[in-house]
Amino acid sequence: MPSSFRTATLQLKRRLGAKVVFTDEAALFAASFDSSKISFPPVAVIKARTEADIGVALVLANRHRVPVTVRGRGTTLMGSAAPVRGGWVVDMMALNRVAIDVEAGMAHVQAGAKVADIQRAAEKKGWFYPPDPSSKEYCTIGGNIACNAGGMHGGKYGVTRDFIIALRGFLPTGEYVEWGTATKKFAAGFNLRDLWIGSEGMLGVVTGAVLKLIPQPAARWTLLTSYRDEAVALRAALALFRQRVQPAICEFLDRESVVCAERATKTTVFPGQAGRPVILLELAGGIAEVEEQKALVLAWAATHALATKEARNRDEAEALWAVRRKCSGAMFELGDAKLNEDIVVPMRSYLKFIRFLAGLKRRSRLPIPTFGHVADGNLHVNIMYHRANRSEARAAEAAVNELMRTVVALGGAISGEHGIGLAKSPFLRVQHRPAQVRAMQAVKVALDPRGILNPGKMFEPVRIWKFPKLAIHLPWDHK
């Protein structure tokens, strides 16, 4: 640790006090890693009690060139919240106010508010906040904004970005700024609000946000369908979308994912038809609207699906959802390490991609259970291997490389909702031309001339799978 960091940390403690700045070992360890489970100890943790605390810390950090990494709950799998260069970690968890504006249909929140808490507060007033990453009971809206989080509702409703009305917080220099107003229209000056969304804590610190809400759907209806094989399933999905039916949720699970879920639940999804790929649909909207669409979906399923199961109430719907919820955790039967790649494929490339995936499974000799959001092309490709087995580890690395190159060649994206962080840094240049990366870096330098905010991420390729991982169970880990 440079001695200037020590001086800076002493000054920080004097300014913010011992109830905000922590340097004890337990605090430093807890802030040293996120869900990527690679530990980089910081020299201090700032548990912000007011938004202004963050400005104070950033001004000092600039003066002494101390790296600053901001974290919510640390649920990211990408290493985006890990303080790779040490320095200070700002913990946002105490800034968690939520208020609903009933007339405007907006939520006024602080960055540390949990996404599920925001959803519940909105629901109480008849409003709905759709983005729903699977960690929503833990993760913060600030983290969701930082990586432009998605979830299952993306196809119909969109992602975090689509629900951000205004942001406030601090530039890397420590200057307080507000981007946008609590209004649905704003066309006054460059759009730095959206530049912040998805910038993974590298271009500014979000302390508060105004979120757009939509009316809470009065009705929901769930249908589980199975298919002969993956290509048939995806072709069926395309036929549904051609009719302009937009399910609120439309989840696809390939055979390997279904087998995982069936092992975990010790049942078959459809009796006598073990291991068939499935699509799980949920319609949502007004009562009449859902009835109208239900008729279309049932007719479609009768034509395309091998078998169907309809939920008649919320309990039955929950039972259908079990298959989706269980598959991810159950994958650890297939290996002790998982490369979970949240790639995106445009619809026109679905069938090409599914053929590629079959080949990748064969060539790599690894299980690669794949499931995801088929209405927006965001599939989770889970490359499973045993960490200690060198040849499997090599095969996994080769498979990730091939996957990323193929996805981009098919017109898709290397990440749909996780972001780059450390984990996808080797592939940033697969996605982006040199001029694009240079433009991003120029923007970074313009806003963070001292390079103090979340340094070492995105632009510097790191092969995260080579790092030792903490053997630790996090509350949001799949069992």
Place this chain on the structure above:
Amino acid sequence: MPSSFRTATLQLKRRLGAKVVFTDEAALFAASFDSSKISFPPVAVIKARTEADIGVALVLANRHRVPVTVRGRGTTLMGSAAPVRGGWVVDMMALNRVAIDVEAGMAHVQAGAKVADIQRAAEKKGWFYPPDPSSKEYCTIGGNIACNAGGMHGGKYGVTRDFIIALRGFLPTGEYVEWGTATKKFAAGFNLRDLWIGSEGMLGVVTGAVLKLIPQPAARWTLLTSYRDEAVALRAALALFRQRVQPAICEFLDRESVVCAERATKTTVFPGQAGRPVILLELAGGIAEVEEQKALVLAWAATHALATKEARNRDEAEALWAVRRKCSGAMFELGDAKLNEDIVVPMRSYLKFIRFLAGLKRRSRLPIPTFGHVADGNLHVNIMYHRANRSEARAAEAAVNELMRTVVALGGAISGEHGIGLAKSPFLRVQHRPAQVRAMQAVKVALDPRGILNPGKMFEPVRIWKFPKLAIHLPWDHK
């Protein structure tokens, strides 16, 4: 004109040919102004025939430091497309391809495509592109992206930004870039796509875009309602929104606007009740969905409105819309000059704003008919005066200043859909703190180090109303 511009223009002609580069007087005049009608002659007009032409021009422009201003149809009222520093104008009108991806619900378009053409192409395939600026039969999608255009559908559906999936084009340096993929999720690298949206042609040149479409509503239903006064009308609107009813369109016209429309149409909107403020609502969606909402709206109108008129078919709906369509042009009975300010007020400030507006009308002694999109707070405040009348012109300038300061004090925005350009440049710093303006300027320098792209806009305060205006009638001018 600097002699280096002449050399550069000769090189440009050699590179792109006489069918692309024009220097005749007619072409230079036509490209010298937009709907602000203030003329700044360029030295050449580049009528791009391929997207690559633009890259060639930008590289040369950087080498010789020639200002470049990009224009679509030039419908902006803000002066954003006027080449204030001379140099070259890039005309995008020939790049107008439109293709609909039926399964994905996306439109692949070139920047010069007309917005109404995109809407019609989408509609043919059962899809809908909601943003609808009133100039949509003329304006281009590139211009809409440049100013983040809105329209009447903003409250329910959002604005241009909400429908942009991916952009391609050129950095100010002439380097080709692509931001985003044709997928609804993308979380790979800084979000320069959205930084371009609303950057008014100052941070890059959009040549093509992928737009999100939504299913074409199967049903529409229109209702015109009138109220005792403006405050009652806005209170009624808030009561509707509290029930979470989201009309596709919800237009408010104050008394002065209604009087203008009534004069133009030579009828009263509601017999025996001349000059009452009105709210014009349109529901849109599935057949059953619209029926469901209609019942709510009729019950609401029975409680709050003085009178109502329901459209039983499209022709009757068109008749109701006449009041909204006619009011803007008819305002020129009240003065030969109009300051049309597309401010935005948050819902919580509606009643305060309407009181302020009444006071402003009294103090300025000017007619200030006001109408607009009450579901998103984007009101068009039209300050009418006679240009030759010095005291009226002074009163108008004072009124604009007071309006802008009040809107920001109420938590609103100085522009909801027009942008800054020249016309709102004196007010940028009313909206934004110094640190915010500095951050925007730093981003500008980072991406456009030679400052060639649309210089002289946004950051340099210009009192546009002092400039002589061309006496010219444009096809999209209100009569």
